[in-house]
Amino acid sequence: MTDLLTPVMSSDWDSDASWKLSRYEEVGGYRAMRKALDMQAGDVMSLVKESGLRGRGGAGFPTGLKWSLVPQDNPNPKYLVVNADESEPGTCKDMPLLMASPHTLVEGIIISSYAIGANTAFIYIRGEVLHIVRRLQQAVEEARAAGYLGANVLGTGFDLNIIVHAGAGAYICGEETALLDSLEGRRGQPRLRPPFPAVAGLYASPTVINNVESIASVPSILDNGIAWFQSMGTEKSKGMTLYSLSGHVKRAGQFEAPLGVTLRQLLELAGGVRNGHQLKFFTPGGSSTPILTGDHLDVPLDYEGMAAAGTMLGTKALQVFDETTSVVRTTLRWVEFYKHESCGKCTPCREGTWWLVQLLMRFEAGTAEPGDVDKLLDICENIGGRSFCALADGAVAAVVSAVKYFREEFEQGYTTPAWELFPYGKSALFATEGDPR
Incomplete structure (x- = not known):
């Protein structure tokens, strides 16, 4: 089964000082950057588009196509923004990548910025992960000292500056337009679209926003080619x-x-x-x-x-x-998170998530009433698809899918507390003293 794994971005994570420029270059780092800078920018964009790389942040939008939407005739500066605000509960892929191999991202940013014609790139990262912020800053400075960043990169005439920006820890800033507002110094709240970021994004200029893993995948595609990348994955989901x-x-x-x-x-x-x-x-x-x-x-x-x-x-x-886990309890905890992280801009999300929490607390306590499951779904119907961003849709998805597969468990909340049906200590990852597990 280990043959199933295809370590590319993670291939060097276990090496000593894998985050150092010297180690990254030993295993072929920045070779793809040199190759890209010898090509026409349009050819780099076409190569990524033809590879079939899709955004690794959630939506799965084709990366090369997203780049091509940037109007090249726009006189304003063009920007690349890397979304490293990894906040989704359960998600932990970008942070290990940045901790172990930050230069993979830096090289990907250089290639991507060259392809779209950007001379300034931002990495928007959660401020709480201070150790990774420092590691990224160190990697950027190493790349600058090596001549990979700054004015006239490797004598090609291409200029690029990378700015590491630490956010204040709001989940909503993982939404790309809220992230842009935060970068501009405003409260992070989603924008009404159109205009889309590709046309009027950061500072009302053409902007590409990509996830960390999306950009970190680019160097390997340039280095190994389209056929190599497409040899992995499925017909429509490559790599x-x-x-x-x-x-x-x-x-x-x-x-x-x-x-x-x-x-x-x-x-x-x-x-x-x-x-x-x-x-x-x-x-x-x-x-x-x-x-x-x-x-x-x-x-x-x-x-x-x-x-x-x-x-x-x-x-x-x-x-x-x-099977020791209470679906009711889990759903409540997720929705509590979304209620807390709602920016409050949209009424259905701001008020709806609050009401979902109130109802779910009743189910957990065994004090819900017959018909409350349908009431729960009715509230969800009045929240989903009625907000500027997908935060509300995520809260609704957690509830609707839980009821879809475990409706009987919710209905048990009419008479019996969830902690009696599923003692919470049993679902703990680590056994407590005296626990026979």
């Missing part, structure tokens, strides 16, 4: 990606594998669900993606496979829960 497994598994962690792998295969790599237990449900891409159950173990984890199953690939954050 390799980072899957994050957490929860009730024996060996949680990052697994870099081709798109289209199944959870059953990844669970085998992770040693399976913890001893004596079985899979109950899982998130395919973080808490904002509709949950799936054990019936979906063999569904391909790619964009098309997940869509066919009624969910999304999202950030590929596979949170695994066994």
Whole structure:
């Protein structure tokens, strides 16, 4: 089963000082950058477009196509913004990548900026991960000292400056237009579109916003070619990606594998669900993606496979829960998060998530009344699709999918507290003293 893994971005994570420029160059780092700078910018963009690389941040929009939407005749400066505001519950792929190999991102930024004609790039990262902020800043300075950044990069006439910007820790700033408002010094709130960022983004100028993994995938494509990249993945979901497994598994962690792998295969790599237990449900891409159950173990984890199953690939954050877990409790915790992180701009999201929490607390306490499940779904119907961004849709997805697969468990909340049906200590990852597990 280990042959299933395709370590590319993660291939050097276990090396000593893998984050250093010297080590990165030893394993071929910045070779792709040199190759790209010898090409025409349009040819670099076409190569990425033809490769089939799709955004690794959630939506799966074709990366090269996104770049091509930037109007080259616009007189304003063009910007590249890397979204490193990894905040989705259960998601933990970008931070390990930046910790172990920040130069992979820096090289990807140089290539991507050259392709779209940007001379300034921003990395927007969560301020709480101070150790990674410092590591990124160190990598940028190393690249600058080596002549890979600044004026006239490697004598090519191309100028590029990378700015590492630490955000204030708002989940909403993971939404690309809220991120832009935050970068401009305003409160992070989503913008009404159009205009889209490609036309009027940062400082009302053409802007490309990509996820960390999307940009970090670019150097390997330039270095190894389209055929190599397309040899992995499925017909419409090409290449390799980072899957994050957490929860009730024996060996949680990052697994870099081709798109289209199944959870059953990844669970085998992770040693399976913890001893004596079985899979109950899982998130395919973080808490904002509709949950799936054990019936979906063999569904391909790619964009098309997940869509066919009624969910999304999202950030590929596979949170695994066994039969000791209360779906009611889990859904409540997720919705509490979305209520807390709602920016408050849109009434359906601001008020709706508050009401969802009130109802879910009743289910958890066993004080819900007959008909409250339908009331829960009715509130969801009045929230989803009625806000500027997808935060509200994520809250709704958590609730609707939970009721879809475990309605009876919610209905038990009419009479019985969830903690009696599913003692919460039993679902803890680590056994407490005296626990027979």
